[in-house]
Amino acid sequence: xxxxxxKSLESGEQKWILVKTKLGQRLLAFSNAEDAxxxxxxxxxxxFCEAVPREALFGADPSWLKRIDRxxxxxxxxxxxxxxxxxQTFPYETFEVxxxxxx
Numbered sequence: 001x002x003x004x005x006x007k008s009l010e011s012g013e014q015k016w017i018l019v020k021t022k023l024g025q026r027l028l029a030f031s032n033a034e035d036a037x038x039x040x041x042x043x044x045x046x047x048f049c050e051a052v053p054r055e056a057l058f059g060a061d062p063s064w065l066k067r068i069d070r071x072x073x074x075x076x077x078x079x080x081x082x083x084x085x086x087x088q089t090f091p092y093e094t095f096e097v098x099x100x101x102x103x
Contacts, residue, residue, distance in 0.1 A: 001029050001030070001031065001053070001054040001073065002029065002030045002031075002032065002033045002035075002036045002051040002052065002053060002054070003016060003017075003027055003028065003029050003030075003036075003051070003052060003053075003054060003056070003057065003071065004016065004017040004028055004036055004039070004040065004049050004050070004051055004052075005017075005049065005050055005051075005052050005056060006049050007050070016057075016068075017049070018068065019072065021072065021092045022092060023070070023092050023093065023096060024070075025068055026068070026070050026071055026072050026092075026096065027068060027070070027071035027072070027099065028071060028072055028074070029054065029071040029072065029073040029074070029097065029099075030051065030073070030074050030080070031073070031074065031075045031076065033051040035074060035076075035077055035080055036051030037051055038077065038080065039074075039080060039084075042084055043084075054099065057099065069098060069099050069100045070096055070097065070098055070099065071096070071097055071099050072092060072095050072096060072097075073095050073096075073097045074095065075095070079095065
């Protein structure tokens, strides 16, 4: 599983990409790094974003991870394309995962 991290060019501070959903704020997770890069390219995100393994979250501030411990997991490019095409009717509940329990 891969997530997207932004690293500040000035301070080196790391932040995570969040998306606002009807379930609340969620991290975005992808089954492979290529789909994460595809998402970044399709949304026009800055080039200082990178796809990193889920384990990188464990180096994050633990209090932050307790507040945002869920993600939308895109298991395939087709699911990702469905999300990008229509965020209003996307079945968020189907693709939500608990990161604290997901290996």
